[in-house]
Amino acid sequence: MKTIEHFLKLRLCFQEVETHRSFEVSLQELAEVLFCSTRNVKRLLKSMEQEGLIYWKPGGGRGKRSKLYFKCSLESAMQSHLQELLRRGKYKKAMAWVKRRDLPAAIRNACYHTLLKEFSFPRIAWTDYLRAKEQSSVKFRPVLISSASGKWMIVEGGRNQPSLISCRSRLPRTIDRREDRE
Numbered sequence: 001m002k003t004i005e006h007f008l009k010l011r012l013c014f015q016e017v018e019t020h021r022s023f024e025v026s027l028q029e030l031a032e033v034l035f036c037s038t039r040n041v042k043r044l045l046k047s048m049e050q051e052g053l054i055y056w057k058p059g060g061g062r063g064k065r066s067k068l069y070f071k072c073s074l075e076s077a078m079q080s081h082l083q084e085l086l087r088r089g090k091y092k093k094a095m096a097w098v099k100r101r102d103l104p105a106a107i108r109n110a111c112y113h114t115l116l117k118e119f120s121f122p123r124i125a126w127t128d129y130l131r132a133k134e135q136s137s138v139k140f141r142p143v144l145i146s147s148a149s150g151k152w153m154i155v156e157g158g159r160n161q162p163s164l165i166s167c168r169s170r171l172p173r174t175i176d177r178r179e180d181r182e
Contacts, residue, residue, distance in 0.1 A: 003044065003047045003048055003051055003053070004051075004053070004077065004080070004081045004084075005081070006034055006044050006048065007048050007053045007054070007072070007077060008074070008077055008078060008081060008097070009033060009034060010030070010033060010034070010054075010070075011070065011072075011074040011077060012074065012100070012102045012103065013033045014068075014070075015074065015102075015104065017070065018070075019070050019071070019072065019073040020069070020070070020071065021069070021070075022055070022067045022068065022069040023067070023068060023069075024059075024065040024066070024067055024068075025065060025066060025067075025068050026059075026063075026065050026066065027041050027042065027058075027059075027066060030045070030068075042058070045068075052071060052072075053070070053071055053072050053077070054068060054069060054070055054071055054072075055067075055068075055069035055071060056068055056069070074104070074107060075106075075107045075110065078097070078103070078107055078111060079110065079111065079114065081097065082094050082097065082098070082111055082114055082115070083114070085097070086114075086115075086118050094115065095115070097111075098111045098112060098115065
């Protein structure tokens with residue numbers, strides 16, 4: 001697991017703590033949140049501090065509570081991690097992070113919006129398609145078309161067949177390709 005993922009776990013556990021506010025916490029509490037030993041918690045906190053995600057001041061002596069300060073908000077950390085996962089093609093892992101139950105609704109919606117932008121297709125209005133087809137001497141065959149109502153239409157058909165545009169409303173329309181052959 002990467003440092004940012006450990007940071008996100010901490011941030012999700014301590015959601016009530018505002019960004020840029022310090023609070024006291026014991027290493028044992030952090031070990032329970034991160035499911036690791038206190039020795040490993042120290043290592044993780046140092047790496048988070050080096051990446052600029054937190055400020056951590058260890059408590060002096062046994063049983064003394066450490067001070068932890070989040071430099072990065074949950075939303076910005078989640079968005080940057082999501083972008084990184086999408087850039088690397090880790091779509092299932094990105095979806096798993098977005099689907100977490102402990103993620104606040106506003107952040108989940110923002111992340112879903114980011115995912116939808118990543119997977120969406122460019123939109124061409126039906127009227128723009130018809131206008132471009134009439135005015136263009138170049139062959140113009142879109143793969144997806146959006147009607148004015150927002151419904152998607154998929155252009156199908158082979159070279160020797162007229163293109164069939166199927167709509168979600170199940171109103172098939174045909175486009176004759178004889179004009180394209182000339």
